[in-house]
Amino acid sequence: MSRFFSDKYKTLTPYTPGEQPRDQKYIKLNTNESPFPPSPKAVAMTAEAAKNLQLYPDPECTELHEKLAALYGVDKSMVLAGNGSDEVLNFAFMAYCDKEHPARFANITYGFYSVFAEINGVPYTEVPLKDDFTIDVCDYISKNETIFIANPNAPTGIALTSLEIEAIVKSNPDNVVVIDEAYVDFGAESAVPLIKKYDNLLVTQTFSKSRSMAGARLGVAIGNAALIQDLNTIKYSTNPYNINRMTMAAGIGVLADEEYTKNNCNSIIENREYAMSRMRKMGFEMTPSLTNFIFAKHDNISGGDLYSELRKRGILVRHFSKPRLDAYNRITVGSMEQMVTLCDTLEEILKEI
Numbered sequence: 001m002s003r004f005f006s007d008k009y010k011t012l013t014p015y016t017p018g019e020q021p022r023d024q025k026y027i028k029l030n031t032n033e034s035p036f037p038p039s040p041k042a043v044a045m046t047a048e049a050a051k052n053l054q055l056y057p058d059p060e061c062t063e064l065h066e067k068l069a070a071l072y073g074v075d076k077s078m079v080l081a082g083n084g085s086d087e088v089l090n091f092a093f094m095a096y097c098d099k100e101h102p103a104r105f106a107n108i109t110y111g112f113y114s115v116f117a118e119i120n121g122v123p124y125t126e127v128p129l130k131d132d133f134t135i136d137v138c139d140y141i142s143k144n145e146t147i148f149i150a151n152p153n154a155p156t157g158i159a160l161t162s163l164e165i166e167a168i169v170k171s172n173p174d175n176v177v178v179i180d181e182a183y184v185d186f187g188a189e190s191a192v193p194l195i196k197k198y199d200n201l202l203v204t205q206t207f208s209k210s211r212s213m214a215g216a217r218l219g220v221a222i223g224n225a226a227l228i229q230d231l232n233t234i235k236y237s238t239n240p241y242n243i244n245r246m247t248m249a250a251g252i253g254v255l256a257d258e259e260y261t262k263n264n265c266n267s268i269i270e271n272r273e274y275a276m277s278r279m280r281k282m283g284f285e286m287t288p289s290l291t292n293f294i295f296a297k298h299d300n301i302s303g304g305d306l307y308s309e310l311r312k313r314g315i316l317v318r319h320f321s322k323p324r325l326d327a328y329n330r331i332t333v334g335s336m337e338q339m340v341t342l343c344d345t346l347e348e349i350l351k352e353i
């Protein structure tokens with residue numbers, strides 16, 4: 001730390017992204033990326049957009065916002081593209097939280113929420129999940145706080161139903177409820193249809209998982225036009241050109257290829273069920289995942305040891321050394337070939353111990 005660093009950031013613990021190894025070729029199942037390449041339409045449009053990089057991108061993201069609005073069946077004043085959903089989530093912490101509106105989220109959830117709260121000086125409550133890692137809806141009913149729920153949750157993969165989300169949104173009419181749907185395309189119910197009914201609901205989604213665009217950094221917030229206007233005030237006060245030309249083009253390209261996205265999501269669901277069914281036979285305990293990852297533990301081997309054994313054999317997964325999580329590993333669902341290798345390797349490890 002330099003002697004110039006502002007006091008207000010001195011105690012900040014930044015978010016730790018999953019490893020992006022450069023030393024060796026791993027089967028990379030640690031950061032919930034898609035095993036499939038981006039849509040050929042996205043790739044072609046990105047290459048075309050690169051020819052005009054001397055020009056700033058459209059700060060209003062006009063065409064992308066139109067395509068997003070069409071996707072969600074809302075007006076284009078109800079969507080805002082972000083540099084990853086991380087950016088729109090940070091905007092939401094900036095826009096809707098302060099000392100009078102503290103943040104509330106689960107104690108086991110996306111690790112960035114507490115970092116966003118800290119960097120923005122927002123007080124927050126971390127609500128314990130139940131013993132089975134589910135969210136107790138009652139913990140979020142009629143609270144005078146800004147609520148953040150990852151649905152499905154990470155790293156558990158468990159989702160609330162849209163009825164449960166509606167109960168939370170309805171009971172907090174004077175507070176914003178942010179539903180982070182980063183993993184919604186792999187089987188959970190989206191809260192987007194509720195947006196027309198509730199002016200306090202903001203939904204965020206990402207192009208990083210189901211649309212194979214983690215490297216492009218594209219996310220979106222969907223909500224009532226007034227909420228989106230607030231987020232725009234933050235955007236134009238920090239980074240008006242938050243979506244670069246190539247990412248914008250890639251986003252427009254992949255939205256013209258919904259068939260491709262749907263097929264990939266179906267493959268992930270199929271591969272998840274295949275891997276989970278083999279892992280169940282091996283004695284793994286897993287949460288009921290509706291995402292592109294599996295949260296698993298085994299009584300015969302610790303989470304940390306399983307992580308190391310897999311790594312030695314060229315498979316990278318995510319292990320969190322935190323209470324309640326350290327018995328588990330979070331394993332991204334990859335291609336069928338990767339899942340076959342994963343399961344064969346797990347069988348081998350279990351035989352050896």
Ligand code: PMP
Nearest residue numbers: 084085086110150182206208219
């Ligand atoms: N929310 C959750 C629950 C996530 O796991 C992630 C990805 N790490 C994000 C949001 C952010 O995704 P991105 O910024 O790539 O859109």
